Amino acid sequence: MTLQKPMLSKTEVRKLAEDFERFKFEPLPQRLWQYVLERYDIDLRSKYADFPVSPLIGKASGQLSMEPHQVLKDAEAGLGFCVLKTLIAQDAQGNQSMRAWAIPITRMKVERIKGQDETEGWTVTWVGRGWHKSFEAYLRFFDEALSIGAEYGMLIVPSIKAHLPSHPDEEWRVGEYDFTVGELLKVWRKQNPNLPMPIEFDFSPTLAGSEFARRQERILKWLVNVPKLIKEAAKKATEMEASKVICVGIKVFNAMFDDTFQIEMLRTLLEEAAKGKGADFIVYANRLFDPNREYEGVKGIAYGGPDLSARNLRVLSQLSKLHERGELANWLPLSGTGNICNGKIAFEYILCGCSTLQIHTFFQLPISCYAKRTGSKIQRALHQLLFEPENGLIAWLLWMRQGTNQLANKPLRVEPLTKID
Numbered sequence: 001m002t003l004q005k006p007m008l009s010k011t012e013v014r015k016l017a018e019d020f021e022r023f024k025f026e027p028l029p030q031r032l033w034q035y036v037l038e039r040y041d042i043d044l045r046s047k048y049a050d051f052p053v054s055p056l057i058g059k060a061s062g063q064l065s066m067e068p069h070q071v072l073k074d075a076e077a078g079l080g081f082c083v084l085k086t087l088i089a090q091d092a093q094g095n096q097s098m099r100a101w102a103i104p105i106t107r108m109k110v111e112r113i114k115g116q117d118e119t120e121g122w123t124v125t126w127v128g129r130g131w132h133k134s135f136e137a138y139l140r141f142f143d144e145a146l147s148i149g150a151e152y153g154m155l156i157v158p159s160i161k162a163h164l165p166s167h168p169d170e171e172w173r174v175g176e177y178d179f180t181v182g183e184l185l186k187v188w189r190k191q192n193p194n195l196p197m198p199i200e201f202d203f204s205p206t207l208a209g210s211e212f213a214r215r216q217e218r219i220l221k222w223l224v225n226v227p228k229l230i231k232e233a234a235k236k237a238t239e240m241e242a243s244k245v246i247c248v249g250i251k252v253f254n255a256m257f258d259d260t261f262q263i264e265m266l267r268t269l270l271e272e273a274a275k276g277k278g279a280d281f282i283v284y285a286n287r288l289f290d291p292n293r294e295y296e297g298v299k300g301i302a303y304g305g306p307d308l309s310a311r312n313l314r315v316l317s318q319l320s321k322l323h324e325r326g327e328l329a330n331w332l333p334l335s336g337t338g339n340i341c342n343g344k345i346a347f348e349y350i351l352c353g354c355s356t357l358q359i360h361t362f363f364q365l366p367i368s369c370y371a372k373r374t375g376s377k378i379q380r381a382l383h384q385l386l387f388e389p390e391n392g393l394i395a396w397l398l399w400m401r402q403g404t405n406q407l408a409n410k411p412l413r414v415e416p417l418t419k420i421d
C-alpha cells in the first residue's frame with residue numbers, strides 16, 4: 001500500500017499548524033498524551049508487551065541510554081519508555097563469552113545516508129558495541145534509571161546480550177544467563193516487587209556480520225533457546241513461576257539472508273511462544289550490516305536510514321498479512337524500531353501491528369534538523385514526529401480515523417487508536 005499524504009479537514013490542519021508553531025518555542029505539554037487526547041481525540045497510550053506506556057514512543061537501547069542524566073531527559077520530555085544500553089552478560093566468576101561486544105566507544109558520527117530508492121536519511125556510524133563499564137556499574141545505573149522512571153511514570157527496560165554457541169557441539173553457558181538475569185531481577189524487584197521485569201535480548205547487527213551467524217539453523221536454535229534460558233534463570237533466581245517475574249523480548253536482527261529468512265525467524269519466535277516456551281514480545285528489527293563498509297579501520301559496519309525502515313516494514317507487512325490470513329501459530333506484541341524519523345514511517349510501523357515505537361537515530365540529529373527551537377533533542381524530535389501538520393503521526397492517525405480512505409477496513413491490533421471513556 002502506498003501512502004502519500006494524509007488528507008485532513010481545514011480545521012484539523014489549522015489545529016496542527018497552530019500546535020506546531022506554538023511548541024516550536026514553548027515546552028511540550030507535561031502530560032503530552034493527555035493533551036493530544038483532549039485536543040485531537042487521539043489516544044497515544046499503548047502497551048509495551050503487557051506494560052502500559054504513555055505515549056507509545058520510547059527510546060531504543062544504545063549510546064543515548066547509558067547515563068542517568070540521559071534517562072532523566074527522556075522522562076522530562078514525556079517518553080513512554082526507555083530501553084537501557086545492552087549489558088554484556090557474565091557468570092558468577094565474571095566470565096563473559098561475548099566480551100568482544102563490550103568494547104568502549106572510540107568515535108561516533110551522525111551522517112547522511114541515501115537509501116536504494118534515493119530517499120535521504122541519517123545513520124549513526126560507530127565502532128563501539130555493548131556496555132563497556134563494569135557489571136556493578138550497570139546494576140547501579142539500572143537502579144537509578146528505575147527511580148527516575150518511577151517518578152515520571154516512564155517504563156525502564158534493561159537489555160542484555162549473553163552467550164550464543166557458535167557450533168553445534170558447543171554447550172550453552174547457562175551461568176551467564178543465570179547470574180545476569182538474577183542480578184538484574186534483584187534490582188528490579190527491590191523497586192517493583194509485584195511486577196514482572198521486562199527485558200530485551202539484543203541480537204545485534206554486528207552479530208549478523210560475525211562468523212557466529214553464518215548458518216540459518218544456528219540462528220533459529222538461538223531464537224528457540226534464549227527465551228527459555230532467560231525464563232529458567234528467572235525461575236531459579238526467585239523460585240517463582242517465570243511468567244510472574246519476567247517478560248522476555250527478543251530484539252530480532254537483520255541477518256545476512258533474504259526476507260524469507262526474516263519471516264522464518266519471526267515464525268520460529270511465534271511458534272515457540274504458542275507452545276508456551278518462547279518470548280513474550282518481539283522488537284523488530286535492529287540495524288543493517290554492511291560487511292564492506294569501513295570506519296576507523298574496522299571493516300563491517302552497522303547502518304540505518306531509509307533502507308532499514310524499508311526492509312523492516314516490508315517484512316513486518318508480510319508478517320501482518322500472514323496473521324490476517326490466519327497463517328501464523330500465534331501473535332506477540334511488537335515493538336518497532338528502525339529509522340522512525342517522521343510521522344509516516346511511525347504510522348507504517350503501527351499499521352504493521354507495532355504497539356510501541358523505539359527511536360535512537362532521530363534523537364541524535366544535529367540540532368538544526370529540528371523545527372523546534374527550544375528544549376532537548378528528545379523534545380524537539382517528539383514535536384516534529386507528532387505535530388508536523390503534513391506528515392506528523394497525529395495527522396496520519398486523524399486521517400486514518402476518517403474511515404473514508406483505503407485503510408478504513410484495515411484491522412488494527414494496536415490500542416493507541418481506541419477512544420478512552
Ligand SMILES: Cc1cc2nc3c(=O)[nH]c(=O)nc-3n(C[C@H](O)[C@H](O)[C@H](O)COP(=O)(O)O)c2cc1C
Nearest residue numbers: 060061062063086124202304337338339359360361
Ligand atoms: C550508536 C548506536 C548504538 C546502539 N547500541 C545498541 C545496543 O547496545 N543494544 C541494542 O539492542 N541496540 C542498539 N542499537 C540499535 C538501536 O537500539 C535501534 O534499534 C536501531 O538503531 C534502529 O533505530 P534507529 O534507526 O532509530 O536508530 C544502537 C544503535 C546505535 C545507532
